[in-house]
Amino acid sequence: MTNKLVDARITPTQHLNILSQLEVSKLLDSSQSGLYNLFRQCSLAVLSHGNYTDDAKELLDRHKAFDIRIIQQDRGIKLEVKGAPADAFVDGKMIQGINELLFSVLRDIIYTHNDVINNPKFDLNDSEGITNAVFHIMRNAGVLRTNEKPQLVVCWGGHSISRKEYLYTKEVGYQLGLRELDICTGCGPGAMKGPMKGATFGHSKQRVKNGQYLGITEPGIIAAESPNPIVNDLVILPDIEKRLEAFVRTGHGIIVFPGGAGTTEEILYILGILLHPDNAYVPFPLIFSAPETSKDYFDQIDLFISDTLGEAAQDRYEIIIGDPERVAKKMKQGMKKVKDFRREHSDAYYYNWLLKIDSEFQETFEPTHENMAGLELHKDLETHKLAANLRRAFSGIVAGNVKDEGIRAIEKYGLFELSGDKNIMKKMDTLLQSFVEQDRMKLPSDIAYKPCYKIVT
Numbered sequence: 027m028t029n030k031l032v033d034a035r036i037t038p039t040q041h042l043n044i045l046s047q048l049e050v051s052k053l054l055d056s057s058q059s060g061l062y063n064l065f066r067q068c069s070l071a072v073l074s075h076g077n078y079t080d081d082a083k084e085l086l087d088r089h090k091a092f093d094i095r096i097i098q099q100d101r102g103i104k105l106e107v108k109g110a111p112a113d114a115f116v117d118g119k120m121i122q123g124i125n126e127l128l129f130s131v132l133r134d135i136i137y138t139h140n141d142v143i144n145n146p147k148f149d150l151n152d153s154e155g156i157t158n159a160v161f162h163i164m165r166n167a168g169v170l171r172t173n174e175k176p177q178l179v180v181c182w183g184g185h186s187i188s189r190k191e192y193l194y195t196k197e198v199g200y201q202l203g204l205r206e207l208d209i210c211t212g213c214g215p216g217a218m219k220g221p222m223k224g225a226t227f228g229h230s231k232q233r234v235k236n237g238q239y240l241g242i243t244e245p246g247i248i249a250a251e252s253p254n255p256i257v258n259d260l261v262i263l264p265d266i267e268k269r270l271e272a273f274v275r276t277g278h279g280i281i282v283f284p285g286g287a288g289t290t291e292e293i294l295y296i297l298g299i300l301l302h303p304d305n306a307y308v309p310f311p312l313i314f315s316a317p318e319t320s321k322d323y324f325d326q327i328d329l330f331i332s333d334t335l336g337e338a339a340q341d342r343y344e345i346i347i348g349d350p351e352r353v354a355k356k357m358k359q360g361m362k363k364v365k366d367f368r369r370e371h372s373d374a375y376y377y378n379w380l381l382k383i384d385s386e387f388q389e390t391f392e393p394t395h396e397n398m399a400g401l402e403l404h405k406d407l408e409t410h411k412l413a414a415n416l417r418r419a420f421s422g423i424v425a426g427n428v429k430d431e432g433i434r435a436i437e438k439y440g441l442f443e444l445s446g447d448k449n450i451m452k453k454m455d456t457l458l459q460s461f462v463e464q465d466r467m468k469l470p471s472d473i474a475y476k477p478c479y480k481i482v483t
Contacts, residue, residue, distance in 0.1 A: 030112035036105045038129045068131045075112045098444040156388045168259045170376040176364045180210045180277035183217025184285025187243045194317040195220030201354035203228020213241025214251025217283040223255040244269040250428035278376030279311035284323045286466035291420035300342045304382035311360025318348040386414035393422030403446025426478025445482040451474040455481040
């Protein structure tokens with residue numbers, strides 16, 4: 027990656043070429059709802075593809091001179107960028123895939139702000155209202171494929187993984203692609219890129235010409251996990267909770283690869299949902315998989331789940347080690363069960379309306395020092411509520427590790443403090459320490475990882 031910067035004017039090739047004067051003024055006026063700063067931050071992340079830092083604060087500080095403006099013309103709009111990373115251009119012209127993702131950012135920020143957040147028809151304090159809002163954001167982005175059978179596999183896993191783990195995710199993606207399954211990830215590097223890259227080869231061999239490589243992100247994380255170049259559909263949800271709901275509403279099954287705190291957050295999220303009694307008979311294939319060399323990772327995760335959520339949670343997933351072909355076959359079989367269930371219950375193939383998601387998994391959690399210290403982490407909680415609070419704890423650690431506002435909060439107020447049931451906290455401390463020892467908390471660097479949290483028993 028070069029350090030050169032480029033000034034350019036960009037014409038949209040696919041998404042959004044007309045804006046109202048009011049929309050333009052809101053985006054350019056930082057005093058109005060902070061939309062400009064949000065647009066600038068997400069745009070810089072897209073333009074920084076191939077950026078090998080997971081420190082959002084560092085990226086923003088390094089590009090303080092970066093600026094992006096909207097130019098309104100009779101024939102549509104253009105974007106004017108100043109101080110953009112040169113790697114986003116070839117011979118002075120922006121790479122087409124990056125162009126499309128950049129205008130996806132513009133599309134989602136405008137729509138979410140004007141048509142969802144400030145629209146009284148969406149009650150974002152109500153569970154059904156949130157689910158409806160997520161649907162409308164995904165539909166507006168044009169990523170819901172209404173004429174296809176269930177075939178979208180969500181792949182979760184860490185951005186900081188070993189080379190062997192990355193190659194394994196790529197092989198799994200290849201096997202999925204050979205079975206004409208599409209891929210959805212958090213759109214960043216590591217386990218988010220490998221399955222997509224592998225699937226492109228599988229799709230190519232099967233002559234699949236419209237394979238979907240869907241990336242779902244949110245403003246707080248995108249700078250730390252810039253979209254990888256294979257993503258051909260990008261959607262930015264307004265917060266982590268709506269991002270997670272978008273994964274499980276649009277995806278038809280999930281494969282989890284090794285990761286760190288963020289991956290554990292995702293695991294706790296889906297298990298908490300699947301443990302709800304209303305979801306007992308809803309088919310949702312969930313597979314944990316890793317190469318033989320990383321078997322211990324899921325042994326630790328499985329033990330943590332057993333000690334906190336119990337056997338009922340363990341019954342909702344299968345662990346497959348070192349066998350990409352078996353993973354793909356199991357997922358393909360799971361897709362048939364999903365299809366049959368959706369057809370029998372008249373549920374849409376493209377959006378899982380019947381899945382029950384409690385408000386505990388939808389309410390926006392702000393990882394402040396006060397909120398982190400106030401989390402209830404006790405065995406006497408209902409299992410799904412304990413899962414929700416554990417998810418929030420790991421979400422806060424992710425924020426302290428890689429998100430701009432989280433990093434700055436740690437610098438200003440010190441470490442997050444977590445307390446609760448002695449056994450739970452001991453298990454959490456052991457799991458987190460294993461992530462630190464295996465370089466799973468952040469991308470490896472010359473600077474030793476400094477925890478953003480402290481376990482208080």
